[in-house]
Amino acid sequence: MVRQPSINAQHRTPLSTERIIEAALRIVDGQGLARLTMRRLGDALEVEAMAIYHHLPRGKEQLLDALVTHVASSPAQADGAASAGWREPLRRWAAGYRERLLAHAGVLPLLVTRRNSAALTTTVRSLQEVLRRGGVGEEAAAAAAHTVLGYVIGHAALEVRGTPEDGADRPVDWDSRFTAGLDLVLAGVG
Amino acid sequence: MVRQPSINAQHRTPLSTERIIEAALRIVDGQGLARLTMRRLGDALEVEAMAIYHHLPRGKEQLLDALVTHVASSPAQADGAASAGWREPLRRWAAGYRERLLAHAGVLPLLVTRRNSAALTTTVRSLQEVLRRGGVGEEAAAAAAHTVLGYVIGHAALEVRGTPEDGADRPVDWDSRFTAGLDLVLAGVG
DNA sequence: ACCTGAACACCGTTCAAGT
């Protein structure tokens, strides 16, 4: 058999930053953060690991930063129909954000590392937007945003680790516990 | 010169799990989690890396688990003088726990990984203790414990990443923001 | 412009051997 090494290389769709990040996220979600290596990522993309560096010159650092941005940087929640007050929009925002964190739980440790503070700044700002549009003052909105985001991230961390029972050895219903805790926080806001 | 390889080996204090963990924590605090390697840890202890496996047979996994336990597993807060109510004890508990998390910020990502759920279970239980001793009912204490712990961990995560300014580009006073958010949460508890 | 192949300096871990 004659080797035809160029056939695959020519016909496959070319690499792109988006495809790289999607593949990386698939590995993290399916196999865990520890199994995300440049070589395995290359395999998944049917490419040599070194090809990735052409799109992400800063290598794995840049890849991990991009994963954090992809998962943790919340969109500005263009809620369309202006709902009355901030309470309901904030509940929706928190529920959506929690869902994303849990869907990509492997990325959570990265969010807590020093990397990519821009991602969370965006998120804080979008949270403040929701509050201010609901009539909460500038100062109070800034404080409440940190409180709520802190709670959501922290609770997601507890959930992921999944202690199967509470202190009294009853199974924990995380969904209702999350909303209960959130309402508790929101009650404090105003 | 004649080599006398046994002199150092004989006179130095022997390895122990405690010394290993202390040295590991020193590396993580001083140089970051990424620089904690078995080989470097061995160097710090003036021992070959492989000697560590004699005390921690499960290797690096076990080492990281131990770090989480050391930092995140809160003591039962034997508060001595029974203070009235739960509010003040809880404030002290939260302040102390936050301080520990920030002092060993490099361990925070490990706390969010699936490892060692026993550590946080202990912490949740000690928090519930504080609440119940203050007269909060069983059910409410269980929910409040998760809420408070979630908030403290999440806020510590935000602090460590240290976005230097809030949404309005003012520098953030994390200390007062933490207590403000905590009071907000506590106001919800009761 | 985009990808490959070989090479380098590291990892964690095993296992037989030393004392």
Add this chain to the structure above:
DNA sequence: ACCTGAACACCGTTCAAGT
């Protein structure tokens, strides 16, 4: 019982080379 040394199968990354 406790530690060492060599070895193995991996890493991330550089760099010259291919198309």
